[in-house]
Amino acid sequence: MAHPTRIEPSVLHELAMNRPVSKDRLWTGIAEEGMLTLNSNEFPDRKIEEWKFTNLKELKRTDFVHLDKAGVSPATDIEKYFLPESDRSRLVFVNGYFEEKYSSIGGLGKGVTVGNLAKYAGDEAVKEYLNRLVNYDNDVFTAYNNLMFDDGAYIHLEKGAKAEAPIQILNIYTDSEQPYIASPRMLVIAEEDSDLTIIEDHIGLSDNRYLTIPVCEVKVKQRAHIHHVRIQRDSLDAFHLSRPITYVEKNSEYHSYTITLGAKLSRNEPRVIQEDEEVDFTLDGLVLIDGDQVADTHSVMDHRFSHATSHQLHKVVVNGSAHSIFNGKIFVRKDAQKIDSFQENRNLLLSIDGLVNTKPQLEIFADDVLCSHGATIGQLDPEEVFYLQSRGMTEEKAKEVLTYAFALETIENVKVDSVHKLLIEEVYRYTKANSKPKVPA
Amino acid sequence: MLELKDLHAEVEGEGIEILKGVNLTITKGEIHAIMGPNGSGKSTLAKVVAGHPQYEVTKGDILFNGESILEMDPDERAHAGIFLAFQYPVEVPGVTNTTLLRESYNTIAASRGREELDPLEFDDYIREKLDLVEMNPEFLERSVNAGFSGGEKKRNEIFQMAVLQPSLSLLDETDSGLDIDALRVVSDGINKLHGEDDGVVLITHYQRLLNYIIPDHVHVMIAGRIVKSGGKELALELEEKGYDWLESLATVNGEAK
Ligand SMILES: Nc1ncnc2c1ncn2[C@@H]1O[C@H](COP(=O)(O)OP(=O)(O)OP(=O)(O)O)[C@@H](O)[C@H]1O
Numbered sequence: 001m002a003h004p005t006r007i008e009p010s011v012l013h014e015l016a017m018n019r020p021v022s023k024d025r026l027w028t029g030i031a032e033e034g035m036l037t038l039n040s041n042e043f044p045d046r047k048i049e050e051w052k053f054t055n056l057k058e059l060k061r062t063d064f065v066h067l068d069k070a071g072v073s074p075a076t077d078i079e080k081y082f083l084p085e086s087d088r089s090r091l092v093f094v095n096g097y098f099e100e101k102y103s104s105i106g107g108l109g110k111g112v113t114v115g116n117l118a119k120y121a122g123d124e125a126v127k128e129y130l131n132r133l134v135n136y137d138n139d140v141f142t143a144y145n146n147l148m149f150d151d152g153a154y155i156h157l158e159k160g161a162k163a164e165a166p167i168q169i170l171n172i173y174t175d176s177e178q179p180y181i182a183s184p185r186m187l188v189i190a191e192e193d194s195d196l197t198i199i200e201d202h203i204g205l206s207d208n209r210y211l212t213i214p215v216c217e218v219k220v221k222q223r224a225h226i227h228h229v230r231i232q233r234d235s236l237d238a239f240h241l242s243r244p245i246t247y248v249e250k251n252s253e254y255h256s257y258t259i260t261l262g263a264k265l266s267r268n269e270p271r272v273i274q275e276d277e278e279v280d281f282t283l284d285g286l287v288l289i290d291g292d293q294v295a296d297t298h299s300v301m302d303h304r305f306s307h308a309t310s311h312q313l314h315k316v317v318v319n320g321s322a323h324s325i326f327n328g329k330i331f332v333r334k335d336a337q338k339i340d341s342f343q344e345n346r347n348l349l350l351s352i353d354g355l356v357n358t359k360p361q362l363e364i365f366a367d368d369v370l371c372s373h374g375a376t377i378g379q380l381d382p383e384e385v386f387y388l389q390s391r392g393m394t395e396e397k398a399k400e401v402l403t404y405a406f407a408l409e410t411i412e413n414v415k416v417d418s419v420h421k422l423l424i425e426e427v428y429r430y431t432k433a434n435s436k437p438k439v440p441a
Numbered sequence: 442m443l444e445l446k447d448l449h450a451e452v453e454g455e456g457i458e459i460l461k462g463v464n465l466t467i468t469k470g471e472i473h474a475i476m477g478p479n480g481s482g483k484s485t486l487a488k489v490v491a492g493h494p495q496y497e498v499t500k501g502d503i504l505f506n507g508e509s510i511l512e513m514d515p516d517e518r519a520h521a522g523i524f525l526a527f528q529y530p531v532e533v534p535g536v537t538n539t540t541l542l543r544e545s546y547n548t549i550a551a552s553r554g555r556e557e558l559d560p561l562e563f564d565d566y567i568r569e570k571l572d573l574v575e576m577n578p579e580f581l582e583r584s585v586n587a588g589f590s591g592g593e594k595k596r597n598e599i600f601q602m603a604v605l606q607p608s609l610s611l612l613d614e615t616d617s618g619l620d621i622d623a624l625r626v627v628s629d630g631i632n633k634l635h636g637e638d639d640g641v642v643l644i645t646h647y648q649r650l651l652n653y654i655i656p657d658h659v660h661v662m663i664a665g666r667i668v669k670s671g672g673k674e675l676a677l678e679l680e681e682k683g684y685d686w687l688e689s690l691a692t693v694n695g696e697a698k
């Protein structure tokens with residue numbers, strides 16, 4: 001396959017060229033689709049409205065390689081990231097490849113299948129849904145994942161099945177001499193009346209550069225419930241471009257909480273699409289960034305039928321010269337009545353050099369809806385700082401307490417104890433490190 | 442214990458002078474009341490003593506137990522024993538009353554050489570103080586002042602005072618917003634807390650408070666200065682005559698203000 005000449009090839013295109021779709025790949029169709037999309041679409045730049053504030057220049061300039069499983073350096077000392085609640089419901093992926101020896105499954109009870117996608121390629125649900133739920137138009141990153149992924153997390157709950165423990169999907173990224181690209185993949189199918197909790201964690205073990213493009217497809221069938229926590233703790237030199245998409249059927253619930261702590265540049269594009277009436281979904285986020293980190297969230301909540309409740313609280317703390325971007329699209333389609341949608345983006349700027357771009361975007365075509373939305377950007381209130389100081393706290397401590405209080409709200413609803421604790425610790429660590437005024441070196 | 446000497450203060454960076462030479466001496470065991478028209482600088486005075494960074498002292502001095510505290514941060518002043526009950530208590534969403542009090546109590550205790558309390562002891566201690574101001578324990582787990590009614594906020598300030606045991610309490614219009622019963626309860630609390638080793642400054646507009654808490658001295662502040670001082674009968678006189686008759690005292694050497 002040759003490049004159509006109008007496309008300026010990027011590193012993604014070049015890597016794709018070097019890896020023609022071989023006959024013995026599991027998902028040749030999906031890979032070919034990826035190749036096609038890649039070959040006919042440009043790498044995004046800031047001339048495109050959707051990428052106006054997020055500069056991919058450095059990513060584009062990096063000389064990434066594709067690592068085969070054999071080329072991945074081993075992950076060591078990762079037990080500390082295992083959740084105690086998930087000691088028999090854990091899948092571990094290293095640079096996107098399934099790592100059997102760290103994984104542990106079987107503690108989930110009847111009707112719950114958890115394992116490597118490659119092993120379940122023949123499953124009906126995999127055949128039916130894999131890559132069928134992805135809907136990111138001509139996104140070259142999703143296309144790249146389609147072309148490259150060999151493994152993935154597969155979670156399937158039969159009708160009425162309840163996962164007895166939270167399922168941990170642990171994505172580890174190892175050190176490497178050359179920057180590499182990882183293509184983690186997830187497929188979650190919750191059949192009618194099922195119930196599960198997923199903890200998806202991305203952890204960079206070192207401070208090296210890599211690019212990860214996690215693509216996650218979730219289907220929540222009638223009356224099923226999913227609680228999905230996503231923690232991003234990538235290396236501070238990494239790029240993280242994630243595409244998690246969820247479809248919610250009648251009377252179902254999907255609640256997700258995304259915690260963004262790491263990566264040099266992250267772009268999270270969660271989408272929730274309503275497929276029938278009476279649904280309830282959450283797309284909350286907490287972003288804590290510092291230094292020269294960039295964290296971009298472009299979300300879509302698509303209300304297509306009547307009677308939906310949706311909630312998006314996106315809280316951001318920015319320090320140093322970090323940059324947060326939020327674009328939250330809320331669609332309410334024609335005839336989708338009685339929608340109760342809440343969206344709020346609250347930003348706390350701790351430094352003068354920090355930057356925040358926020359754009360709630362409501363497109364409402366029905367008339368009987370209740371949509372509240374708002375965005376605020378502010379500093380710590382000096383009156384609050386003084387009040388706490390007058391009660392004996394040092395200025396540092398007062399700022400720490402206030403930042404902590406600001407951030408805490410978004411993680412209150414995380415149900416798994418050890419994760420809740422972990423997040424509190426992360427928030428605490430961040431606020432502790434950031435309560436001191438930053439003096440330039 | 443507190444000596445204000447020709448204290449001048451202005452809004453930081455804006456050159457608006459608010460305190461124009463305040464002189465005041467408070468001795469251990471005394472209760473002072475400061476009254477005066479709206480905007481005369483009473484709250485500013487209290488905040489300047491507590492160390493609010495918004496105000497800059499341009500002249501004069503504040504001595505606390507004989508030493509200048511001008512260079513001290515607000516938390517250091519709190520550690521030294523100064524407490525300000527705010528006219529408008531600040532809401533701090535996300536920080537519970539207990540968290541604030543435990544943190545405050547222990548840092549203040551540590552710096553004043555009192556023993557820190559372990560969580561159980563602290564719990565008992567807190568209960569006792571709640572009773573003192575007849576406050577519902579439910580308020581402990583609520584965010585500081587968030588959504589509190591006006592009166593509840595004022596009561597919460599005195600509760601904090603009870604817990605922190607300051608040696609100098611500046612109570613800025615604590616009576617405003619309290620209903621008749623609450624005023625009695627809170628006043629009783631303040632009286633019980635007051636002893637011969639500490640000083641209290643009551644900023645108020647209403648003589649009625651002074652029936653409950655009897656001041657040793659009453660001062661009138663007008664246009665950034667204390668223009669008249671007297672005993673508790675001065676408050677009654679003000680109640681009757683208002684401030685007009687004192688306005689002329691706000692001019693010095695024929696120069697307005
Ligand atoms: N930060 C500020 N910036 C500008 N003006 C200020 C500031 N703080 C106080 N002032 C002004 O200083 C004057 C004194 O204010 P202050 O709050 O001390 O009055 P007060 O005597 O407590 O009045 P009240 O009885 O109404 O509570 C007022 O005119 C007020 O507007």
Ligand SMILES: [Mg+2]
Pocket residue numbers: 483484485528613614
């Ligand atoms: Mg006042």
